[in-house]
Amino acid sequence: MNIPSREGSKFFPNFKCSKQLIAFALTLVLSLPFAVSAQDAAADAGGADVAHGETVFKNNCAQCHAITDERVVGPGLKGATSRNDMAWLTKWVKNSQAMIASGDPYAVKIYNEYSKAQMTSFPGLSEEDIKAIFAYVDNAATAAPAEAAAGAGAAAGAPAASSGPSDLFMIVLVALVVVMLLVLGVLLVIVTILSKAVAGGEASEGDTDFMTRLGNSLKGIVADPAIRSAVIWVFALLALKATVDGAFGVGVQQGYAPKQPIAFSHKLHAGEYKIDCNYCHTGVNRGRSAHIPSANICMNCHGVIKKESPEIQKIYTSIENDQPIEWVRVHTLPDFAYFNHSQHVNVGGVECETCHGEIGSMEVIQQRSSLTMGWCIDCHRTTEVNTKDNKYYDNLVQLHASESQEALKVEDIGGLECSKCHY
Numbered sequence: 026m027n028i029p030s031r032e033g034s035k036f037f038p039n040f041k042c043s044k045q046l047i048a049f050a051l052t053l054v055l056s057l058p059f060a061v062s063a064q065d066a067a068a069d070a071g072g073a074d075v076a077h078g079e080t081v082f083k084n085n086c087a088q089c090h091a092i093t094d095e096r097v098v099g100p101g102l103k104g105a106t107s108r109n110d111m112a113w114l115t116k117w118v119k120n121s122q123a124m125i126a127s128g129d130p131y132a133v134k135i136y137n138e139y140s141k142a143q144m145t146s147f148p149g150l151s152e153e154d155i156k157a158i159f160a161y162v163d164n165a166a167t168a169a170p171a172e173a174a175a176g177a178g179a180a181a182g183a184p185a186a187s188s189g190p191s192d193l194f195m196i197v198l199v200a201l202v203v204v205m206l207l208v209l210g211v212l213l214v215i216v217t218i219l220s221k222a223v224a225g226g227e228a229s230e231g232d233t234d235f236m237t238r239l240g241n242s243l244k245g246i247v248a249d250p251a252i253r254s255a256v257i258w259v260f261a262l263l264a265l266k267a268t269v270d271g272a273f274g275v276g277v278q279q280g281y282a283p284k285q286p287i288a289f290s291h292k293l294h295a296g297e298y299k300i301d302c303n304y305c306h307t308g309v310n311r312g313r314s315a316h317i318p319s320a321n322i323c324m325n326c327h328g329v330i331k332k333e334s335p336e337i338q339k340i341y342t343s344i345e346n347d348q349p350i351e352w353v354r355v356h357t358l359p360d361f362a363y364f365n366h367s368q369h370v371n372v373g374g375v376e377c378e379t380c381h382g383e384i385g386s387m388e389v390i391q392q393r394s395s396l397t398m399g400w401c402i403d404c405h406r407t408t409e410v411n412t413k414d415n416k417y418y419d420n421l422v423q424l425h426a427s428e429s430q431e432a433l434k435v436e437d438i439g440g441l442e443c444s445k446c447h448y
């Protein structure tokens with residue numbers, strides 16, 4: 026049956042218009058996933074606030090507070106807005122010490138409850154920032170209790186695929202819209218046929234009963250080139266997006282920042298107190314591994330500093346029970362790749378920050394580089410070898426200079442040879 030014939034459109038005068046409608050709606054679906062993925066999945070009413078609040082919270086508060094009622098350094102913030110009003114909360118966040126000093130009863134009570142642990146003051150946060158933080162806290166408590174629990178972090182665990190929930194959300198959304206469109210299409214066809222039937226006349230001519238006409242109309246929709254191409258585009262783009270996301274994501278954990286069992290802050294220790302990386306990561310100049318410090322190294326200072334803090338108490342518990350602190354590993358290369366810290370730090374003179382980012386400003390360590398083979402190779406192609414005061418390289422430098430105008434790069438000393446990194 027070659028449907029949208031002239032007779033067809035005479036039979037169904039509205040039909041053309043409804044086809045366009047469907048094509049338009051399909052095009053909408055096409056743009057939907059991209060629009061959605063650009064936004065936060067949780068962005069509903071006040072979503073922008075919530076998203077902003079999440080960022081502010083993670084940057085300033087997450088090391089001491091959970092958004093559940095779980096205690097970290099400070100109390101869990103779930104329900105904080107029902108315990109105190111916004112004016113109180115704003116004053117507290119900006120300068121909690123001043124409030125305690127002024128004798129505010131709740132402030133004094135909670136300060137004592139938390140053994141006089143001092144909360145950082147945030148005079149720099151605006152009222153909007155603080156409002157957004159609590160919008161985020163409240164939203165997390167009501168909207169997604171499961172996610173909130175994950176955010177509060179049962180310590181270790183596998184790295185969560187960061188895009189997990191929003192991907193699922195997108196798929197469900199798209200599936201829903203597709204189903205709705207199909208239903209809409211069928212309804213439109215039925216309406217057209219019925220209205221024609223009511224108008225009477227030619228509609229009842231010939232042997233076309235209701236079912237065949239319904240079938241014909243559906244075929245018409247399927248055969249329509251505009252609708253066909255819209256459908257094909259939707260699926261092609263969705264497939265493309267999934268493939269690209271998947272391919273780039275395999276084994277790459279850039280941005281991975283798991284919650285650690287103790288709220289140890291590099292920002293505080295390496296940033297503010299300027300403790301040398303080497304003091305704790307004793308392997309960086311000597312060997313392959315940088316090493317994670319044992320609890321004894323912490324005790325050099327925390328034998329006296331802040332002994333009463335619940336976080337420091339965890340160090341004591343670890344030593345008393347002879348149980349090492351179970352830090353969650355952040356950076357890992359697969360076993361078949363060889364990387365040596367001393368070669369890079371000591372011999373090569375590469376700064377920690379070049380590979381690890383601004384550690385001195387991180388409350389929680391985050392993997393900043395991709396750690397892929399391409400990342401290693403790119404740097405070896407572009408970085409000059411540190412040959413200064415290194416007799417080992419003298420002959421090599423001379424030899425290289427006689428052959429090339431360019432500076433000696435890591436690639437020239439074998440930095441691209443497979444066997445240097447794989448064995």
Ligand code: HEC
Nearest residue numbers: 085086089098099100105118135136139141142143144145
């Ligand atoms: C260095 C750790 C630390 C940081 C960072 C921190 N807090 Fe606190 N917070 C505490 C402690 C500890 C208490 C308990 C009171 C005390 O000892 O001063 C507390 C108490 C609170 C309370 C009162 C608790 C309640 O609900 O009854 C609120 C609200 C609060 N903090 C909000 C925040 C917000 C918002 C941020 C981020 C802008 C933040 N805190 C950052 C440690 C911290």
Ligand code: HEC
Nearest residue numbers: 285294295300301302305352353354355356377381384390
């Ligand atoms: C007071 C001790 C101490 C100092 C000083 C210190 N670190 Fe750390 N570092 C730790 C501890 C403990 C961990 C494990 C917990 C964590 O990841 O936060 C760690 C973890 C790390 C990790 C992630 C390890 C992994 O699991 O992949 C990197 C990278 C790192 N530190 C780099 C640095 C750099 C760079 C400096 C100097 C700017 C530095 N650290 C200074 C104690 C320290």
Ligand code: HEC
Nearest residue numbers: 098287288289298300318322323325326330331334336337
């Ligand atoms: C060289 C000294 C030094 C070493 C080593 C050190 N710290 Fe600290 N740490 C400090 C100082 C100083 C403070 C800030 C104390 C304050 O705020 O009054 C601090 C604060 C902390 C806090 C925040 C406590 C609170 O409640 O405010 C934690 C948690 C902590 N350190 C954990 C560790 C861990 C874990 C290690 C071992 C990996 C470690 N520290 C090693 C000096 C050190």
Ligand code: HEC
Nearest residue numbers: 302306309314315316356357358364369370375376377380
């Ligand atoms: C050339 C890049 C590069 C530089 C420079 C670098 N790192 Fe690393 N770091 C890595 C890689 C890659 C890993 C993962 C190693 C693995 O899994 O075998 C790593 C892992 C770590 C770890 C986890 C424990 C371990 O040894 O596997 C710590 C801690 C660390 N680095 C600290 C440092 C510190 C401190 C410095 C500066 C003194 C530094 N790194 C300089 C690339 C670098």
Ligand code: HEC
Nearest residue numbers: 363364368372373379401404408410435438439440445446
């Ligand atoms: C930021 C730049 C940088 C990155 C990133 C980097 N390297 Fe290097 N790498 C160097 C430099 C500089 C040297 C030369 C050190 C020297 O003088 O011996 C070097 C040397 C090496 C060598 C010794 C080469 C030889 O012939 O002696 C190996 C092996 C190596 N790197 C492995 C890796 C691996 C594996 C990675 C990725 C996980 C990596 N590197 C990432 C800068 C980098």
Ligand code: HEC
Nearest residue numbers: 276358359362396397398401402405440441442443445446
């Ligand atoms: C500078 C160090 C370095 C050199 C040189 C190097 N690789 Fe790699 N290679 C790596 C690292 C690091 C990984 C792990 C990457 C990851 O986990 O994503 C890797 C991964 C791989 C993989 C696994 C697939 C993948 O991409 O994860 C293969 C296969 C491989 N390398 C082959 C080679 C061959 C063949 C050569 C020589 C032409 C070579 N590599 C040279 C560092 C190197």
